[in-house]
Amino acid sequence: MKKIFERPKSMYPVSTHYCPGCGHGIVHRLIAEVIDELGILEKTVGVAPVGCSVLLYNYISCDMYEAAHGRAPAIATGCKRVHPELVVFTYQGDGDLASIGTAEIIHAAARGEKITTIFINNAIYGMTGGQMAPTTLIGQKTTTSPFGRTSEEAGYPLKVSEILATLDGAAYIARVAVNDPKNIIRAKKAIKKAFETQMKGLGFSLVEVLSQCPTPWRMSPREAVKWVEEAMMPYYPLGEFKSPKEEGVRRE
Amino acid sequence: MGKKTLMTGNEAIAEAAVQAGCKYFFGYPITPQSEIPEYLSRRLPEVGGCFLQAESEIASIYMVFGAAGTGTRVMTSSSSPGISLMQEGISYIAAAELPCVIVNMMRGGPGLGGIQPSQSDYFQATKGGGHGDYHVLVLAPSTVQEAADLMMEAFDLADKYRNPVMILGDGCLGQMIEPVEFRRRSSTDRPARDWTITGAKGRPQNVVKSLYLKPEVLEQHNLGLQRKYQRMIKNETRVETYLTEDAEIVIVAFGMAARIAKTAITILREKDIKGGLVRPISLFPFPYQTLEKVAEKVDKLLVVEMNLGQMIEDVKLGVCGKAEVHFYGRVGGMVPSYDEIVAEVEKIVKKRR
Numbered sequence: 001m002k003k004i005f006e007r008p009k010s011m012y013p014v015s016t017h018y019c020p021g022c023g024h025g026i027v028h029r030l031i032a033e034v035i036d037e038l039g040i041l042e043k044t045v046g047v048a049p050v051g052c053s054v055l056l057y058n059y060i061s062c063d064m065y066e067a068a069h070g071r072a073p074a075i076a077t078g079c080k081r082v083h084p085e086l087v088v089f090t091y092q093g094d095g096d097l098a099s100i101g102t103a104e105i106i107h108a109a110a111r112g113e114k115i116t117t118i119f120i121n122n123a124i125y126g127m128t129g130g131q132m133a134p135t136t137l138i139g140q141k142t143t144t145s146p147f148g149r150t151s152e153e154a155g156y157p158l159k160v161s162e163i164l165a166t167l168d169g170a171a172y173i174a175r176v177a178v179n180d181p182k183n184i185i186r187a188k189k190a191i192k193k194a195f196e197t198q199m200k201g202l203g204f205s206l207v208e209v210l211s212q213c214p215t216p217w218r219m220s221p222r223e224a225v226k227w228v229e230e231a232m233m234p235y236y237p238l239g240e241f242k243s244p245k246e247e248g249v250r251r252e
Numbered sequence: 253m254g255k256k257t258l259m260t261g262n263e264a265i266a267e268a269a270v271q272a273g274c275k276y277f278f279g280y281p282i283t284p285q286s287e288i289p290e291y292l293s294r295r296l297p298e299v300g301g302c303f304l305q306a307e308s309e310i311a312s313i314y315m316v317f318g319a320a321g322t323g324t325r326v327m328t329s330s331s332s333p334g335i336s337l338m339q340e341g342i343s344y345i346a347a348a349e350l351p352c353v354i355v356n357m358m359r360g361g362p363g364l365g366g367i368q369p370s371q372s373d374y375f376q377a378t379k380g381g382g383h384g385d386y387h388v389l390v391l392a393p394s395t396v397q398e399a400a401d402l403m404m405e406a407f408d409l410a411d412k413y414r415n416p417v418m419i420l421g422d423g424c425l426g427q428m429i430e431p432v433e434f435r436r437r438s439s440t441d442r443p444a445r446d447w448t449i450t451g452a453k454g455r456p457q458n459v460v461k462s463l464y465l466k467p468e469v470l471e472q473h474n475l476g477l478q479r480k481y482q483r484m485i486k487n488e489t490r491v492e493t494y495l496t497e498d499a500e501i502v503i504v505a506f507g508m509a510a511r512i513a514k515t516a517i518t519i520l521r522e523k524d525i526k527g528g529l530v531r532p533i534s535l536f537p538f539p540y541q542t543l544e545k546v547a548e549k550v551d552k553l554l555v556v557e558m559n560l561g562q563m564i565e566d567v568k569l570g571v572c573g574k575a576e577v578h579f580y581g582r583v584g585g586m587v588p589s590y591d592e593i594v595a596e597v598e599k600i601v602k603k604r605r
Contacts, residue, residue: 042453047318048461057459063449065321066461068344071314074306078318078326079449081302082276086451104314107307 008032010041010061017055021221023122023211024053026178030188031089031118032060034195040087045079047072047090051127053120056091070101073108076115087198089116094135095125098158105164105206112169112203116194119160119206121175122213123232130216134158137235142216157235161208165241171203173242177210179228183238190240202244210236256433261396262287262426265329265355265419266295268403271434274325274353275301278315280308280334283367284423285357288329309334313341313354320350321460323448325407329355331423332373333364335381342416343382346477347462351410353403354388355419357426360585368585369422371507374562377420378536385474387481388416389488390535392506396430402533404435409488411442413480420535422558424508424587484537491539492531493546495521499528501597502546504567505556506532509588513556516593523594525601535563543570550575552600556593557581 007013011032016025035041046064048056049072057064067075072090080088097105097119108115124142125131131144135157139148149157165173172194176187187209194205210232212224219227259267266288269277277292289305296303306312312328319326330338335356345352358373360366377390389409393399399421406417449458464470492510495517496502503513510531517527530546532539547553553575555564561579568577580596582588 043451045449045451054463057457057461061452061457063452063458064460065318065449066348066459066463068314068340071310071317071341074311074314075318075321077304077311078276078278078315078320079322080318081304081315082319082322082324082326083450103307104311107311 008036010035012059012061014058016059018052019215021212021214021224022052023120023178023209023213026184027118027120027187027209027211028056028059030184030191031091033188034192035060035062037192038195038199040195043085044087044089047076047088049090049092049096051093051096051125053091053093070096070099070104072096073101073104073113073115073117077108077111077113080113080115084114087116087195089118089195091118092120093126094119094121094123094133098134098160106167109164109167109170109204109206112171114198114201115204116198117206118191119208120211121160121208121236122211123157124213124216126213126216137231159236161206161241164206169204170206170242171244172197172205172240174240175208175210175236175238177228177233177238179210179212179225197244200244208236210238254433254435256431258429259396259432260287260427260429261399261421262357263291264396264400264432265403265426266291268400268434269327269353269407270295270299272325272404272407274327274407275299276319276324276326277303277328278306278312278319278326279328279330280306280312282331282334284359284369285329285331285355285426287426288355309337310341313338313345316352317341317345317348317350320345320352321348321449323445323450327353327355329357331357331359332361332370335373335376339376339382342388343384343386344462345416346386346388347384348460349414350416350460351414353406353410353417353419355421358420358422360583366585367423369424369508369558369587370583370585371422371509371558372562372583373420374535374557374559377418378538378566386477387484387536388418389413389484390418390420391490392420392533392535393425394507394511394531396425396428397432399425400432400434413484415480420507422508488534489537489539489541490533491542492533493542494529494531495526496528496530496546496550498526499550500526501552501554501601502528502530502550503554503556503593503597504530504532504543504563506535506563509556509558512588512590513593516590516597519590519594520597525597527597532563538566538570540566540570543567544572544574547571547574552576552578554578554580554597554600556588558587559583
């Protein structure tokens with residue numbers, strides 16, 4: 001019998017610890033599939049984040065660092081500068097990347113650091129129990145915005161992809177979602193393109209993934225995927241915000 | 253033999269790092285140590301290395317983390333407020349057991365303080381500094397030559413213990429110009445680095461991490477680190493003693509303060525007051541045993557620091573109540589003069605006589 005579906009080779013044969021309906025497991029798998037398809041497992045280095053996905057290295061089998069809050073792009077920079085031949089990616093959540101680590105991500109992108117960032121935007125702090133994130137939507141209730149986020153008190157949600165796309169060092173910036181099969185396929189294409197952008201030496205690449213976080217959202221998995229589409233996508237539109245110039249980032 | 257060159261302490265430290273095989277520097281400018289990044293921005297490209305000016309001290313130390321994780325020789329340098337920002341990362345580096353060298357050319361604090369020399373980061377450097385139970389190995393040079401020598405050694409020690417090593421000087425040491433000779437290094441032997449991040453070609457995954465969610469496992473990790481610090485205490489305690497054999501009063505000082513104290517001792521001896529000096533070179537590990545031995549023969553010690561009394565706590569631990577411990581310090585970027593130290597010693601000795 002022909003095998004048509006199997007676990008990616010760069011994923012350990014273990015179950016993940018994520019809540020039912022969580023997007024992390026899907027995104028992990030997409031990254032692993034891309035690593036397999038590009039044949040780069042032995043030269044890929046990941047930087048695991050803080051939060052629920054801190055145990056990323058228990059699921060994907062490449063060499064990995066575990067970063068402090070927000071600092072993954074700096075760690076990736078240090079590694080990549082020593083080993084330009086490696087493919088280095090960071091995996092970061094919205095608190096990590098869009099709050100405590102804004103300086104690190106903006107400057108890594110501005111430098112055109114040849115790394116790839118997978119940015120999980122689920123509009124909430126998941127692991128710490130559902131507090132407000134910089135990406136929390138106006139009106140969204142969290143444990144620290146119990147009456148719903150207001151712009152008067154907490155300002156506006158950060159549109160990371162749009163911000164980073166303005167930077168000259170950023171080569172590829174895209175926003176995708178993992179709420180349905182069609183979007184999952186698109187998400188994988190974007191992740192692959194981001195890795196390829198790095199491998200061609202074209203500059204910094206980032207894929208923002210709108211991802212469901214049912215437990216702190218206090219929703220069922222089914223309600224959560226619907227919320228990604230109905231509440232998140234209008235504010236965080238999907239698409240490619242920047243694509244690489246094929247000639248690459250030139251030294252001037 | 254190499255030839256002697258006139259260099260500032262900061263330049264000598266930077267050149268020593270290059271000659272020790274350090275090819276990577278990540279840092280952020282701050283007075284009074286900016287000559288280190290400036291020098292390395294010119295020098296590292298010559299040796300095929302990389303100088304990168306980060307967006308902050310926080311980013312700098314994590315770039316060091318990333319590079320150190322590959323097993324290469326890497327350093328950063330900063331001054332007091334910048335080192336405070338780096339403390340989070342230093343804790344992570346110590347926890348992940350990565351080798352690197354950190355230079356702190358101290359200035360007056362707290363807060364923004366000033367840009368003149370100080371020794372007021374002693375506690376921060378020797379007692380952990382960041383969160384959690386950890387230590388960095390701290391070496392305190394008092395001349396430009398010693399700064400260069402210890403810088404070379406620092407990289408060896410960092411590799412040997414897979415631990416951050418801090419060169420703790422004050423701003424004055426970084427700015428002063430003295431002759432320095434770079435002694436050719438005889439050995440480039442480095443311990444096995446099978447734990448490094450290099451891409452998992454032909455081997456299982458390596459992970460550089462500091463998270464241990466199970467308390468039993470974290471406790472074992474902490475105890476393992478503690479065993480390492482005990483090995484440092486046993487093997488790496490460094491101290492200079494000067495004229496302590498016949499001394500009636502012993503000054504304890506490190507770095508620049510020790511240098512000034514030596515001149516004070518010469519003047520005191522001309523005045524028929526027998527002074528001696530204990531100069532801790534390693535501040536962690538601290539030479540408690542030397543202090544204990546000194547206190548068995550001398551009943552008065554004067555601790556001189558460019559702070560309001562930090563190392564004095566370690567001196568008292570070493571002396572263990574066997575002698576009187578006095579203190580003299582200047583702060584805010586003021587450097588104690590040898591006259592002040594002489595006057596202070598005379599006051600203490602007169603009281604006794």
